[in-house]
Amino acid sequence: xxxxxxxxxxxxxxxxxxxxxxxxxxxxxxxxxxxxxxxxxxxxxxxxxxxxxxxxxxxxxxxxxxxxxxxxxxxxxxxxxxxxxxxxxxxxxxxxxxxxxxxxxxxxxxxxxxxxxxxxxxxxxxxxxxxxxxxxxxxxxxxxxxxxxxxxxxxxxxxxxxxxxxxxxxxxxxxxxxxxxxxxxxxxxxxxxxxxxxxxxxxxxxxxxxxxxxxxxxxxxxxxxxxxxxxxxxxxxxxxxxxxxxxxxxxxxxxxxxxxxxxxxxxxxxxxxxxxxxxxxxxxxxx
Numbered sequence: 365x366x367x368x369x370x371x372x373x374x375x376x377x378x379x380x381x382x383x384x385x386x387x388x389x390x391x392x393x394x395x396x397x398x399x400x401x402x403x404x405x406x407x408x409x410x411x412x413x414x415x416x417x418x419x420x421x422x423x424x425x426x427x428x429x430x431x432x433x434x435x436x437x438x439x440x441x442x443x444x445x446x447x448x449x450x451x452x453x454x455x456x457x458x459x460x461x462x463x464x465x466x467x468x469x470x471x472x473x474x475x476x477x478x479x480x481x482x483x484x485x486x487x488x489x490x491x492x493x494x495x496x497x498x499x500x501x502x503x504x505x506x507x508x509x510x511x512x513x514x515x516x517x518x519x520x521x522x523x524x525x526x527x528x529x530x531x532x533x534x535x536x537x538x539x540x541x542x543x544x545x546x547x548x549x550x551x552x553x554x555x556x557x558x559x560x561x562x563x564x565x566x567x568x569x570x571x572x573x574x575x576x577x578x579x580x581x582x583x584x585x586x587x588x589x590x591x592x593x594x595x596x597x598x599x600x601x602x603x604x605x606x607x608x609x610x611x612x613x614x615x616x617x618x619x620x621x622x623x624x625x626x627x628x629x630x631x632x633x634x635x636x637x638x639x640x641x642x643x644x645x646x647x648x649x650x651x
Contacts, residue, residue: 365385365387365415366384366385366386366387366388366391366393367387367388367391368388368391369391369392369393369394370384370391370392370393370394371394371396372394372395372396372398372400373396373398374398375398375399375400375401376398376400376401377399377401378401378402378403378404379400379401379402379403379408379411379431380403381408381409382408382409382410382411382412382413382431383400383401383402383408383410383411383412383431384400384411384413385412385413385414385415386412386413386414386415386418386421386423387415387416387418388418389418389419389420389421390419390420390421391418391420391421391422392421392422392423392424393412393421393422393423393424394424394425394426395423395424395425395426395427395428395448396425396426397425397426397427398426398427399426399427399428399429400412400426400427400428400429401428401429401430402429402430402431403430404430407431407432407453407454408430408431408432409431409432409433409436410431410432410433410434410435410436411428411429411430411431411433411434411435411450411453412428412434412435412436413435413436413438414436414437414438414440414443415438416438416440417438417439417440418440419442419443420442420443421437421440421443421444422443422444422445422446423435423443423444423445423446423448424444424445424446424447424448425446425447425448426448426449427448427449427450427451428448428449428450428451428453428456429450429451429452429453430452430453431453432453432454432455433453433454433455433456433457433458433477434448434450434451434453434455434456434457434475435448435450435456435457435458436458436460437457437458437459437460437462437465438460438461438462439460439461439462439463439484440462440463441462441464441465442463442464442465442466443462443464443465443466444466444468445457445465445466445467445468445470446466446467446468446469446470447468447469447470448470448471449470449471449472449473450470450471450472450475450479451471451472451473451474451475452474452475453475453476453477454475454476454477455475455477455478455479455480455481456470456472456475456477456478456479456480456495456498457470457472457479457480457481458481459480459481459482459483459485459488460483460484461483461484461485461486462482462485462486462488463485463486463487464486464487464488465485465487465488465489466488466489466490466491467480467488467489467490467491467493468489468490468491468492468493469492469493470493470494470495471493471494472493472494472495472496473494473495473496473497473498474497474498475498475499476498476499477498477499477500477503478498478499478500478501478502478503479493479495479498479500479501479502479520480493480495480501480502480503481502481503481504482502482503482504482507482510483504483505483506483507484505484506484507485504485507485508485510486507486508486509487508487509487510488507488509488510488511489510489511489513490502490510490511490512490513490515491511491512491513491514491515492514492515493515493516494515494516494518495515495516495517495518495520495524496516496517496518496519496520497518497519497520498520498521499520499521499522500520500521500522500524500526501515501517501523501524501525501540501543502515502517502524502525502526502527503523503526503527504526504527504528504530505527505528505529505552506528506529506530507527507529507530507531507533508531508532508533509532509533510527510530510533510534510535511533511534511536512525512533512534512535512536512538513534513535513536513538514536514537514538515538515539516538516539516541517538517539517540517541517547518541518542519541519542519543520542520543520544521543521544522543522544522545523543523544523545523546523547523548523549524538524540524541524543524546524547524548524564524567525538525540525547525548525549526546526548526549526551527549527550527551527554527557528550528551528552528554529552529553529554530550530554530557531554531555531556531557532556532557533557533558534557534558534560535548535557535558535559535560536558536559536560536561536562537560537561537562538562538563539562539563540562540563540564540565540567541564541565541566542565542566542567543564543566543567543568544567544568545567545568545569546567546568546569546570546571546572546573547564547565547567547570547571547572547588547591548562548571548572548573549570549572549573549574549575550573550574550575550578550581551574551575551577551578552575552577552578553577553578554574554575554578554581555578555579555580555581556580556581557581557582558581558583558584559572559582559583559584559586560582560583560584560585560586561584561585561586562586562587563586563587563588563589564586564587564588564589564591565588565589565590565591566589566590566591566592567591567592567593568591568592569591569592569593570591570593570594570595570596570597570615571588571591571594571595571596571610571613572586572588572595572596572597573594573596573597573598574597574598574599574600574603575599575600576599576600577600578600579598579600579601579602580602580603581603581604582603582604582606583596583603583604583605583606583608584604584606584607584608585606585607585608586608586609587608587609587610587611588608588609588610588611588613588617589609589610589611589612589613590611590612590613591613591614592613592614593614593615594610594613594615594616594618594619595610595611595613595615595616595617595618595632596608596610596617596618596619596620596644597619598618598619598620598624598643598644599619599620599621599622600622601622601623601624601625602624602625603620603624603625604624604625604626605618605620605624605626605627605628605630605644606626606627606628606629606630607628607629607630608630608631609630609631609632610630610631610632610633610635610646611631611632611633611634611635612633612634612635613635613636614635614636615635615636615637616632616635616636616637616639616640616641616642617631617632617633617635617637617640617641617646618630618632618640618641618642618643618644618646619641619642619643620642620643620644621642621643622643623643624643624644627644627645627646630644630645630646631646631647632644632646632647633647
């Protein structure tokens with residue numbers, strides 16, 4: 365348990381329980397390039413964890429392996445998690461109802477849950493991370509005011525990014541490749557959000573999808589290509605769809621059977637369904 369700034373001077377190997385517990389405000393834990401490693405099965409709970417709503421925590425600069433969750437930021441905040449490699453855990457990083465947390469320059473790979481899970485998180489910023497070869501990239505339920513931008517997601521078995529009950533958030537300029545099911549999805553009344561400038565490719569199913577109950581969102585300048593079903597699957601109404609592009613998908617480029625609130629200058633070419641678009645004007649005649 366640490367209550368002041370701490371820098372590791374060696375690896376912590378075969379930890380039988382949580383590796384490091386942060387129990388005071390304004391503490392920086394610098395792993396200094398070292399490994400925090402959990403004992404073999406059953407996996408200990410956390411590599412580094414905050415306790416009792418502490419604020420001002422920084423966890424940085426090392427490798428975490430072999431715990432149920434690599435990093436836990438419990439309710440409280442703000443907190444910063446940066447410059448880590450997290451692998452061989454369930455959830456790489458768990459923001460459990462945390463407020464104003466930053467996750468930056470993290471490499472999360474080979475985790476059998478999500479690289480990053482954010483249930484109930486508020487005002488998190490997730491930027492410049494690489495999340496590859498996990499069961500899922502980012503998962504979250506009932507999060508608000510999130511910014512997810514400039515991240516790379518590759519070969520995650522289920523999804524790249526999936527939000528349920530997301531509000532007032534921005535998902536922008538991410539690259540999402542080779543997800544097993546869908547690339548980027550909003551569901552369970554995820555409204556008043558923006559998807560902007562994302563590129564999604566080679567998902568097993570739809571590239572970008574919104575559930576029927578998650579239609580009050582803006583999609584702008586996204587590109588969805590070479591996915592196993594539709595480029596954009598948009599079964600609800602009320603979505604604003606501006607300058608998006610769908611190419612070489614196995615199904616439709618855009619599938620919006622009930623129509624949208626607005627669609628402007630969207631393009632679809634060489635998709636498997638010869639109609640190219642349903643409920644969306646696309647191609648040379650787009651408005």
